Amino acid sequence: MTAAPERRRPGRSTALTVAMGLMLAYTLLPLLWLAISATKSNQTLFDSPGL
């Protein structure tokens, strides 16, 4: 009973993880940009790179 789920567990897929990583970047990068921009003054907002 305890061994059964262990046997069923499929291997980890790097390709799938990378593809889902792209999606994670889509959801999180805008928030990172927001957090970084919140630390800038009006002038540095124009002068410095966003990310």
Place this chain on the structure above:
Amino acid sequence: MKRGAVRRNLTAHAFLLPFLCVFVIGVVAPLVYSVNLSLYQERMIGGRVFSGLDNYTKAFKDTLFHAGLGRVALFFAIQVPLMLGLSLVAALAIDSGRLRAPALFRIGIFVPYAVPGVVAALMWGYLYGDRFGLAGEIGDLLHTELPDLLSGNWMLASIGNIVTWSYVGYNMLIFYAALRSVPEELYEAAEVDGAGAVRKAFSIKLPALRPALLMATTFSVIGSFQLFNEPSVLQSLAPAAVSTNYTPNMYAYSLAFDGRQFNYSAAVAVLLGLVTVIVAYAVQRATARRERML
């Protein structure tokens, strides 16, 4: 025996009462009020007069209302399948057990839902901008001029992206919860019968997802047809690209608060509500019929 039943009924009603109070105050009363409002007209001579369905016939023929309705219908037809497809892929991937650190993906994709809609629209509005937004920087990096995402041609797609970003994790979680409720024995039985991963996805996972899919689609019908926050925020960044009748909800809003046409605005709002109900019902009927055919 009988008295006991009556008493039980009373107890049940007493428990229901707080909900009913809030429901009547919060839902029924405003609905009745706006329907009532929509049946009158404010006239120069004679003041407030009962006009029957005049406001509705006017809204039926109103091209500004039609334009907004067409726009949200287009939005629904393109954005919703894309978003639900992305959510479905994410839910299947996280559920498959083939990801490293699935919990990180689950929470990371869900995080945008925790950002208030107005904040999300503001943030993307600045990101789209070519002055200090990311769109401008990516354009510089590639040494090309990216299209202006806040221009009229791109506005609907830009809004679609904001809505997708906000709700992809929410829908993913609905699908993921539905997948989690599938008992492990079902997969084991399928394996014994010789089913592979694809077969299991089509014969077990997709049927298990159907009720969740229907619910997510219904929410999306409502969200699309009642679109307001995102275009309203972007309007202040790009007034030329977002007209006051961009979506039916914005039209009703500007009629009421810029045009002071409260009665006509109420008719537009009620009509929009009816359209939303009809579309949601049609989606449900279409799904139910497909279910019967299977």
